[in-house]
Amino acid sequence: MEKTITIALAGNPNSGKTTVFNNITGAHQHVGNWAGVTVEKKEGKCKYNETDINVVDLPGTYSLTAYSPEELIARDFVVEEKPDVVIDIVDASNLERNLYLTTQLMELDANIVIALNMMDVAESRGFVIDAQKMSEMLSVPIVPMIASKNKGTQELLRAAVESATNGSSHNSKRIHYGREVEDELGNIQKAIDKLDSDELKRKYSSRLISLKLLENDQEFIDAIDILDDKQSLMSTVSESIEHLKEIFGCDVESVIVDRRYGFVSGVGTEVIKRTGEERHTRSDQIDRVLTNTFTGVPIFLFLMWLAFQLTFKVGAYPTDWIDHAVSGLSHLIEALMPETWYRSLILDGIVGGVGGVIVLLPNIFLLFFVISVLEDSGYMARAAFIMDGLMHKLGLHGKSFIPMLMGFGCNVPAIMATRTLESRTDRILTILIIPLMSCSARLPVYALLTAAFFPKYAGTVIFSLYLLGIVLAILMGRLFRKTLFRTPMVPLIIELPPYRIPTIKGTLIHMWERGSQFLKKVWTIVLAGAIIIWFLGTFPSGVDYASEASYAGKLGHIIEPVVAPLGADWRGGVALLFGFVAKEIVVATMGVLYGTGENQEMLVEKLQTAMTPLSAFAFMVATLIYMPCLATVAAIKKETNSWRWTLFAVGYGLALAWILSTLVYQVGSLFGLA
Amino acid sequence: MNNCNMLPLSKLSIGEEAKLVNVQGGHGIKQRLSVLGLNPGVRVTMVQNGSWGPVILGIMDSRIALGRGMANKIFVTKD
Numbered sequence: 001m002e003k004t005i006t007i008a009l010a011g012n013p014n015s016g017k018t019t020v021f022n023n024i025t026g027a028h029q030h031v032g033n034w035a036g037v038t039v040e041k042k043e044g045k046c047k048y049n050e051t052d053i054n055v056v057d058l059p060g061t062y063s064l065t066a067y068s069p070e071e072l073i074a075r076d077f078v079v080e081e082k083p084d085v086v087i088d089i090v091d092a093s094n095l096e097r098n099l100y101l102t103t104q105l106m107e108l109d110a111n112i113v114i115a116l117n118m119m120d121v122a123e124s125r126g127f128v129i130d131a132q133k134m135s136e137m138l139s140v141p142i143v144p145m146i147a148s149k150n151k152g153t154q155e156l157l158r159a160a161v162e163s164a165t166n167g168s169s170h171n172s173k174r175i176h177y178g179r180e181v182e183d184e185l186g187n188i189q190k191a192i193d194k195l196d197s198d199e200l201k202r203k204y205s206s207r208l209i210s211l212k213l214l215e216n217d218q219e220f221i222d223a224i225d226i227l228d229d230k231q232s233l234m235s236t237v238s239e240s241i242e243h244l245k246e247i248f249g250c251d252v253e254s255v256i257v258d259r260r261y262g263f264v265s266g267v268g269t270e271v272i273k274r275t276g277e278e279r280h281t282r283s284d285q286i287d288r289v290l291t292n293t294f295t296g297v298p299i300f301l302f303l304m305w306l307a308f309q310l311t312f313k314v315g316a317y318p319t320d321w322i323d324h325a326v327s328g329l330s331h332l333i334e335a336l337m338p339e340t341w342y343r344s345l346i347l348d349g350i351v352g353g354v355g356g357v358i359v360l361l362p363n364i365f366l367l368f369f370v371i372s373v374l375e376d377s378g379y380m381a382r383a384a385f386i387m388d389g390l391m392h393k394l395g396l397h398g399k400s401f402i403p404m405l406m407g408f409g410c411n412v413p414a415i416m417a418t419r420t421l422e423s424r425t426d427r428i429l430t431i432l433i434i435p436l437m438s439c440s441a442r443l444p445v446y447a448l449l450t451a452a453f454f455p456k457y458a459g460t461v462i463f464s465l466y467l468l469g470i471v472l473a474i475l476m477g478r479l480f481r482k483t484l485f486r487t488p489m490v491p492l493i494i495e496l497p498p499y500r501i502p503t504i505k506g507t508l509i510h511m512w513e514r515g516s517q518f519l520k521k522v523w524t525i526v527l528a529g530a531i532i533i534w535f536l537g538t539f540p541s542g543v544d545y546a547s548e549a550s551y552a553g554k555l556g557h558i559i560e561p562v563v564a565p566l567g568a569d570w571r572g573g574v575a576l577l578f579g580f581v582a583k584e585i586v587v588a589t590m591g592v593l594y595g596t597g598e599n600q601e602m603l604v605e606k607l608q609t610a611m612t613p614l615s616a617f618a619f620m621v622a623t624l625i626y627m628p629c630l631a632t633v634a635a636i637k638k639e640t641n642s643w644r645w646t647l648f649a650v651g652y653g654l655a656l657a658w659i660l661s662t663l664v665y666q667v668g669s670l671f672g673l674a
Numbered sequence: 675m676n677n678c679n680m681l682p683l684s685k686l687s688i689g690e691e692a693k694l695v696n697v698q699g700g701h702g703i704k705q706r707l708s709v710l711g712l713n714p715g716v717r718v719t720m721v722q723n724g725s726w727g728p729v730i731l732g733i734m735d736s737r738i739a740l741g742r743g744m745a746n747k748i749f750v751t752k753d
Contacts, residue, residue: 063709067702094735097711125735216701250714253701257708258715283737284721293724385739389727392741398728492728492741493706 011089349534376502407437567615
């Protein structure tokens with residue numbers, strides 16, 4: 001008999017939930033977003049005997065309050081989609097903390113199976129857990145496992161399928177909140193039973209509603225608030241809250257949370273046997289060095305340098321191969337196809353534009369590899385810890401540092417790395433200032449212009465541009481924090497998971513998932529942008545590509561009055577316009593515009609007659625700031641999930657670039673430097 | 675409870691143990707701390723505390739990093 005069941009995976013962050021998900025579903029995964037939010041939704045399929053299983057990975061959470069979107073998503077899924085089984089992944093080495101979520105799942109009347117993960121870590125820390133006894137105490141099936149070694153996966157699936165089959169018989173243990181609270185819960189339940197709304201009562205038990213109202217849970221309050229006959233219920237609730245406050249002398253929420261912990265620690269005391277008090281675990285010893293006030297920062301900087309080298313130096317080789325392959329393809333197309341407009345579309349538009357993104361792939365994948373290793377090993381949380389003090393002073397979060405640093409290599413993976421930030425405002429703020437980090441694609445522009453105008457001070461001039469980017473990022477960060485994001489900063493509160501050696505499989509899966517998802521999302525935007533630029537450069541038909549007679553050239557003349565204050569002519573305008581596809585194209589475009597092709601020496605000579613050192617510097621400032629490249633814009637759109645913020649990022653960049661480069665040119669002119 | 679013995683968490687030195695008394699902060703912050711196990715009554719150990727930047731707390735069997743501002747608003751008693 002074939003049948004299909006749905007399993008949801010719940011668990012704390014760092015409980016090994018993702019590893020369990022990977023073990024269960026293997027390659028049969030699908031990554032998307034939960035409706036309306038940018039929280040990742042992962043789904044997969046597998047088969048156990050005759051049963052087809054749909055697996056949904058819920059966001060990793062510590063509890064199921066209405067506090068964060070992740071928690072709400074997890075809660076709504078359990079309540080509304082009513083999965084046949086909820087597998088609660090519990091870190092055995094951290095039992096009491098993990099069981100808090102379990103108590104909340106129990107209160108949602110979910111059909112729970114506990115995956116007691118990381119039994120090996122628990123053992124190495126000197127804990128022995130009596131799973132049998134724990135299962136009896138909670139009235140929930142428990143499967144001990146070691147997900148990192150793929151041990152226990154089949155047993156877990158069997159327990160889940162069994163539990164789904166006798167689903168109706170589940171009745172997990174109910175927490176007793178003490179006589180006073182239970183009395184009030186009873187009063188509220190009576191008031192709820194009098195309500196007319198079936199909608200609410202169909203979804204939740206009246207005990208759960210009462211409990212959540214006592215807990216001051218915003219979602220439940222809102223749900224009650226729209227009812228017509230809420231009056232008597234709401235007054236009962238506030239009476240109960242007042243009454244309990246008098247008895248306990250503190251918030252009812254704290255009493256409830258306290259009781260849950262009481263229950264959890266009761267279970268803990270009963271089922272955990274400590275074979276040796278290990279006060280200084282290995283993790284603490286490592287932390288003593290890695291998060292130390294004196295050694296922490298140098299080690300962090302060294303590791304970042306290493307990550308940077310791996311991402312961009314090692315990545316340079318495959319990037320080179322792809323670069324060659326792309327130009328090989330261009331030559332092939334050139335040789336095989338007659339010279340027509342569509343050859344030009346394929347060559348200059350598609351291969352040129354999309355090729356510009358494909359060459360970034362090695363960097364993107366390597367970066368995700370590095371990030372996965374940092375995350376899975378537990379170091380990422382420490383990095384946020386180390387940088388938090390400094391970043392706080394800049395109005396940013398400790399976790400913003402790594403994405404910003406990555407921005408010097410390539411803005412695209414940097415923007416994607418902001419996912420480690422939990423708060424949406426912190427994430428958007430970081431995304432907005434990342435384009436000010438001068439990425440490696442801007443370097444060829446600096447190299448060309450400094451070779452032409454500042455041959456003796458090339459290093460200093462280029463360094464000053466990088467520095468300008470950093471200073472602007474700090475200033476803009478503070479400005480945005482004071483104007484756009486006036487919500488107080490989310491203070492740093494993170495768990496430092498014990499250090500772990502990341503598994504190769506897990507790391508590779510993480511890397512592949514993020515990289516391929518990125519490609520899927522951005523290729524349409526990149527292709528469309530590349531074709532538009534190609535169109536402007538090619539038409540009206542018969543003109544030389546990107547010449548003065550083309551639409552791009554005409555556009556250059558139209559924007560000439562705009563770029564004139566910063567000392568650029570129409571060619572500068574066109575070069576910047578084309579640089580939107582990818583910033584390194586600025587150099588190639590100048591080659592076309594000055595008729596020197598790929599001959600850099602000739603281009604340098606021509607530039608020396610057309611520009612002055614001052615206008616060249618102003619132009620470099622403009623190149624640094626003016627607009628994120630096409631792939632970056634696509635990444636911003638994808639990560640913010642908002643065209644408004646994407647346009648804002650482009651708009652403020654343009655405005656800032658114009659103001660600063662004009663300032664440079666005009667002030668310089670005043671001092672007679674023009 | 676004798677309030678004279680209360681001190682902010684950030685004043686604990688490395689290795690010192692204390693009992694959490696209260697958190698000065700809004701509902702959101704309290705919730706967030708509470709789900710990590712930082713509730714009144716719980717015993718905490720200071721694991722890492724430099725002269726600036728965040729601190730690391732030991733609570734039950736986990737380690738939690740807290741921004742210094744936050745650690746100034748959490749009050750504990752040493753017994």
